[in-house]
Amino acid sequence: MNGVTSLSSCLRVRALQDEAAPMIIKKDNIQVARIEAQLAKARGEIRKSIVQRSFASNGSSGTMYRNPFSFYQSHSEMMKTFKVWTYKEGDIPLMHNGPMKSIYSSEGLFIEEIERKGNPVVANHPDEAHAFFIPISICNIVRYLFNSSDHPYNFLEKIQHIVEDYIGVIAERYPYWNRTNGADHFYVSCHDWGPFASRGNPKLFKNLIRVLCNANSSEGFVPMRDVSMTEINGPFNSIPGVSSGQSPNNRSILAFFAGGNHGYVRNKLFKYWGNKEDNDIQVHTYLQEGQNYTNGYEVASARATEAIYVGCIPVIIKDHYVLPYSDVLDWSQFSVEVPLDKIPDLKRILEDISFTKYLEMQKRLMEVQRHFVVNLPSKPFDVFHMILHSVWLRRLNVRFLSS
Numbered sequence: 001m002n003g004v005t006s007l008s009s010c011l012r013v014r015a016l017q018d019e020a021a022p023m024i025i026k027k028d029n030i031q032v033a034r035i036e037a038q039l040a041k042a043r044g045e046i047r048k049s050i051v052q053r054s055f056a057s058n059g060s061s062g063t064m065y066r067n068p069f070s071f072y073q074s075h076s077e078m079m080k081t082f083k084v085w086t087y088k089e090g091d092i093p094l095m096h097n098g099p100m101k102s103i104y105s106s107e108g109l110f111i112e113e114i115e116r117k118g119n120p121v122v123a124n125h126p127d128e129a130h131a132f133f134i135p136i137s138i139c140n141i142v143r144y145l146f147n148s149s150d151h152p153y154n155f156l157e158k159i160q161h162i163v164e165d166y167i168g169v170i171a172e173r174y175p176y177w178n179r180t181n182g183a184d185h186f187y188v189s190c191h192d193w194g195p196f197a198s199r200g201n202p203k204l205f206k207n208l209i210r211v212l213c214n215a216n217s218s219e220g221f222v223p224m225r226d227v228s229m230t231e232i233n234g235p236f237n238s239i240p241g242v243s244s245g246q247s248p249n250n251r252s253i254l255a256f257f258a259g260g261n262h263g264y265v266r267n268k269l270f271k272y273w274g275n276k277e278d279n280d281i282q283v284h285t286y287l288q289e290g291q292n293y294t295n296g297y298e299v300a301s302a303r304a305t306e307a308i309y310v311g312c313i314p315v316i317i318k319d320h321y322v323l324p325y326s327d328v329l330d331w332s333q334f335s336v337e338v339p340l341d342k343i344p345d346l347k348r349i350l351e352d353i354s355f356t357k358y359l360e361m362q363k364r365l366m367e368v369q370r371h372f373v374v375n376l377p378s379k380p381f382d383v384f385h386m387i388l389h390s391v392w393l394r395r396l397n398v399r400f401l402s403s
Helices: 030-052 068-081 105-114 138-145 152-173 176-180 194-198 264-273 303-309 340-351 355-372 383-396
Strands: 004-009 023-026 084-086 131-133 185-189 209-212 255-258 281-284 313-318 336-338 398-401
Touching (some): 030 398, 185 194, 209 383, 255 340, 281 340, 303 355, 313 355, 336 340, 355 383
Antiparallel strands (some): 004 313
16 A cells, blocks of 8 residues: 555644445344344434534534534443454464554554453443454464565465454354344454455455555545554554644744655655755655654554644645544544645645644644543543444444344
8 A cells, every 4th residue: 555645744534434324234133123222322312412512521512523513422322332242263363462562553452452351342242242343463464474485465365364264263153243244343454464354255345344554445445334543653651642742933844754765655755855955845764863753664654643642733645545533533624635646736735824724723633632542441532442433433334124
């Protein structure tokens, strides 16, 4: 995937889950009816909040939310209602474990937190679950099974076989996959190869919810079904706390980028802005040790998240990339999106943003910081709960009807 990169601007997607008919699956089952009644009640409370324009909690009505009334009520209903069952099959390290000290740490964070004893979202029994988590770590499969003699395409087939075999086991042992054809099941992956895990058998996986850092719609990401996840560079105890950073008046650089020159987005960025004597737009392959800047290796990197942590407005150069949590967050209110063909105009685009507008955007940025924060254990509205809320929204879109 090479369709997006981000800079940290220190001068200064529409929700893709459009209105659509929910997926309806006919089943006659007392347990299913009970679960559906719970979800129907949650949908009703969310609709009522939208109509009455009321909050379920002390939330912000700022424009960084597409519909703050819907979001806060939905989050409240999720915290009261949503239960997730994690399948117990499989062994560490390929299952039930993930990276916690790399750019793929979002994957490990979610796996650890969703299996943590005491987490209120954890279902005590699969019959009470609204969604089912498949605890496969694509990152660890690559880490422990891939070697230099493997051809990437052949190894992708190996990943697909591992995932298909796992689905085969749980589908044979339990009724939950078969009753929805996987529509209430999901897996999480931050590896670039994560999207390919379900490509080996499109019919089998057509309903499966994929929670991905590599959320490129040109590579098969389906916004109505899949979830775009924040990439965070661990270890988490080394992540600085959120702050407003330096005063806007002390920020002398218009936009900044440091990273390797690979992929067509970065090639174009370096072509127009690399090694130029321009103090406003600084594009580097690396900086000397001791200098602080957002980092990451791939296009769906941790740069945007780290920029948010320190109060820098992300400048996101992208085509086809679905931004994290864009069901509820309006990124245009606290970031700048630049299409690939506008890279030559980058400086003009940023300079056209007035200082007043920049201050407004940064204020909104401060308000959304909490949605990107890692808490161990997790807390409402943090990054774990934002990922979970995205899954919750998609589960609300699936309805069972009695046959």
